[in-house]
Amino acid sequence: MPLSKRLFDILLASMLSLVFAPVMAVILIWLASAQGRPFFFVSERMKTPQRSFGLIKLRTMSNDAAPSGATGGHKSDYITPPGRFLRRTRLDELPQLWNVLKGDISFVGPRPPLRQYVESAPSLYQAVLRSRPGITGLASLTYHAHEDWLLSRCSDQVEVDRIYQKNCVPRKAKLDLIYQKHAGFCFDLMLLFRTMAVFIRR
Numbered sequence: 001m002p003l004s005k006r007l008f009d010i011l012l013a014s015m016l017s018l019v020f021a022p023v024m025a026v027i028l029i030w031l032a033s034a035q036g037r038p039f040f041f042v043s044e045r046m047k048t049p050q051r052s053f054g055l056i057k058l059r060t061m062s063n064d065a066a067p068s069g070a071t072g073g074h075k076s077d078y079i080t081p082p083g084r085f086l087r088r089t090r091l092d093e094l095p096q097l098w099n100v101l102k103g104d105i106s107f108v109g110p111r112p113p114l115r116q117y118v119e120s121a122p123s124l125y126q127a128v129l130r131s132r133p134g135i136t137g138l139a140s141l142t143y144h145a146h147e148d149w150l151l152s153r154c155s156d157q158v159e160v161d162r163i164y165q166k167n168c169v170p171r172k173a174k175l176d177l178i179y180q181k182h183a184g185f186c187f188d189l190m191l192l193f194r195t196m197a198v199f200i201r202r
Helices: 002-035 072-077 081-089 096-102 114-118 121-126 138-152 156-183 185-201
Strands: 042-047 050-057 106-108 134-136
Touching: 002 081, 002 096, 002 106, 002 185, 042 114, 050 096, 106 185, 114 121, 114 156, 121 156, 134 138, 134 185, 138 156, 138 185, 156 185
Parallel strands: 106 134
Antiparallel strands: 042 050
């Protein structure tokens, strides 16, 4: 990861942490009254094919939900009312600013995958994870809505994993490798502006 990109991540994450601190405070008060503790959910994700880290999100599911695998339609009943709003607006990802500051992820890059999907396609992720994972990226912006639609139609975790590995993993990897080939400051800025536009619309 270029030093200039790392310095940009630290500067932007620090600024956004200050800007969104009041928003986070309001959200935590809301969650305390609406769904209780814990407020955060930590998911094991892969930084490289060999190294994992804990990706931090605001909790959007009930404590009864099984944590393994991607989320499909079979888990929709476990999403709390506040969780639906947080997921739709992507505000559940605000705590990932801490992951950026720690250096686990960047602002722009492939979304950090779950261990089980990396282990099922090691050579593919060996290529994809040459880029530092990110909060947003070309694959996230291009494929996120279609991925949500595909997985929302799944009735159990087995079907989710099958559809995700067959349809989502190769298509997202192709986009991630396109990003990797053209990665640079201007491309990152363009993707960040596109992400902000999506966030404002939501």
